[in-house]
Amino acid sequence: MVVGKVRTSPRISLNKLGEYLVSKPGRRRTIIRDQKEPSDFIVARYAEAKRIIQDCLVSGGADVRPVNRAIEGFSGSYETKWQKDTAILCASALRAFLRMSASIPLNGFNPVRGIDNPEKMNISGVDVSVCPEIILLAPSQDNAIVGGVKLYFSKNNPLTEDASEFVGSVLYRYLSEVTSSESAVSYKNCTVVDVFAGKCFIAPKTYKRNMNDVAAACAEIYHLWNVA
Known part of the structure; x- marks a missing residue:
């Protein structure tokens, strides 16, 4: 791992x-350490797949030929195992996206x-990088701005219903406040997309309790940052 x-x-x-927010204490410590010392390789894993999905959605999502061409392009040869593994993961993500692209609500x-490095949302002393991939106008x-789309990539750890509600609530508040x-x-226009699982989660209408839990979790992260 390259840190x-x-x-x-x-x-x-x-x-x-x-x-x-939905993890046990041990996993929480690991998440903090990984955020404190992020791996450049992990950060870059799905960057190209994300860009291609953004292009497809911005064009309205109807023409998926560029996505298919990109999948074919990922079948080339690569100099390192990391590059090859990344290409395989990106191709898998794009195939999963094609299976569910029509269900992503643009309303x-x-x-x-969305811009690559937008303003962060400070919650309880922690800068939360929301980075919506798509903004709806x-x-x-x-x-x-009336809403947005947040993409989630994980082949082996699908987004749970509870986690999706927390992510959706923060997405909604971010677009509203920042x-x-x-x-x-509108919360109805704020969608979290689990690409590999093929699921779309709409932000919950009742978000205040979720945001209270988010604030408490961020306060915990703030206090554990230098000891995790």
Whole structure:
């Protein structure tokens, strides 16, 4: 494993925060350590698959020919085992996406690519990297942000119902508070997509209790950051 820069300030990705909230104490410590000293290789695993899925959704999702061409491209030769394994995983992710792409709800809004390094959401002293892959805009409201899509990639650890509700709740609050006006964003337009499991989870209508649990989990991460 290649470890990148050690992070001195507490931060966590949204998908890992969702896992953290439904994990046992030992796994929680491991998640904190992995977020503190992230592996560059792990971070990059699905980067290309994510980009291709974003392109497909931004185009409306109807034309999947570029996705099929990308899958074929991943069958080439590679110099290292890591490159080969990454290509196999990305191809698998894209095949899974093709099986469920039509079920991803864009709700008639205009999908645009989320920026790569957007503003983070600070919760209880922890910077949460939400990074929606897709932002939904409403032309009838002067391109107001009304929702978004968060992609989840894990071949062996599908997103649980409870974890998806936490991720969806944070996604909804992030789009409401950090990037837009709360009146324009609807939980109905905030979707978490488990690519490998082929499931779409809509953010829950009742999010306040979830956000209380999220705040408590982030407070725990903050206090454990330098001892995990």
